[in-house]
Amino acid sequence: MEDLKSQLAQVIRGYHQKGWSPATSTNYSFRLPTNSNVIVVSKSGIDKSLFSENDFMEVDMQGNALAAYEGIRPSAETLIHCKLYQLFPEMMCIVHSHSVYSVLQSMKNQTSVELSGYEVLKGFEGIKTHETTVQVPIFDNTQDMPAFANVLEEDKVRLTVPAFIMRQHGTYAWGKNLFEAKRHLETAEYLFEVDWKFSEKSV
Ligand SMILES: CSC[C@@H](O)[C@@H](O)C(=O)COP(=O)(O)O
Numbered sequence: 239m240e241d242l243k244s245q246l247a248q249v250i251r252g253y254h255q256k257g258w259s260p261a262t263s264t265n266y267s268f269r270l271p272t273n274s275n276v277i278v279v280s281k282s283g284i285d286k287s288l289f290s291e292n293d294f295m296e297v298d299m300q301g302n303a304l305a306a307y308e309g310i311r312p313s314a315e316t317l318i319h320c321k322l323y324q325l326f327p328e329m330m331c332i333v334h335s336h337s338v339y340s341v342l343q344s345m346k347n348q349t350s351v352e353l354s355g356y357e358v359l360k361g362f363e364g365i366k367t368h369e370t371t372v373q374v375p376i377f378d379n380t381q382d383m384p385a386f387a388n389v390l391e392e393d394k395v396r397l398t399v400p401a402f403i404m405r406q407h408g409t410y411a412w413g414k415n416l417f418e419a420k421r422h423l424e425t426a427e428y429l430f431e432v433d434w435k436f437s438e439k440s441v
C-alpha cells in the first residue's frame with residue numbers, strides 16, 4: 239500500500255504542476271487491494287504541490303473515517319468517490335482535476351461534451367478507433383454531496399466513458415488501477431483542451 243500511496247502522491251504533485259489543482263483543490267483515492275471496502279482518500283484542504291503519502295487517510299464505503307483516523311477530515315467530496323466505487327465495483331482508483339479547459343467546456347450550457355474523431359479517444363478503455371463519438375456528461379455543481387451522489391446513481395446510464403465534468407468545477411475520472419485512472423483523466427483533459435481550442439478557432 240505504501241507504494242501505491244507514494245505513486246499516487248507523485249501523480250498528484252505532477253498534476254499540480256500542470257495547473258490542474260489550484261488553491262488546495264482536487265481529491266484522489268484508491269481502494270486497498272487487500273480489502274476493497276477500505277478507501278484510501280486524500281485529506282481535505284491539502285496543498286497539492288506538497289502532497290505526500292501522509293496526506294491520505296482511510297474511510298469506509300460510506301465515507302466514515304476508520305478508527306485510526308478519527309477526527310481527521312477526509313476530502314469534502316469523499317461521497318463522490320464512495321458512490322463511484324459502489325456503481326463500478328471493479329474500479330480501484332479515482333482522480334479529480336480542476337483544470338481550466340474542463341471548466342470552460344462546462345460553461346457551454348450543454349449537458350455533455352461531445353468528442354468525435356480524435357485518435358486520443360482510444361485512451362478510454364474499450365475504444366479501439368478514432369472513428370467514434372463519445373459524450374462526456376456534465377452534471378451541475380453542488381455542495382450537497384449526498385444529493386450529487388444520488389444524481390450519479392440515477393444517471394449512471396450517462397456514464398458511458400470513465401469520466402464526467404462537474405459544471406464550473408472540474409473533472410472526475412476512474413479506472414481499475416492508478417495507471418488506468420490516470421490515463422482516463424489525461425485523455426479527457428487533453429480532449430477538452432484540443433476541442434476547446436479548435437472551436438475557438440472556428441468561430
Ligand atoms: C479549494 S476549492 C476546492 C474544493 O471545494 C473541492 O472542490 C476540492 O476538489 C477539494 O476539496 P477537499 O476537501 O480539499 O478534497
Ligand SMILES: [Zn+2]
Nearest residue numbers: 263264315408
Ligand atoms: Zn473539486
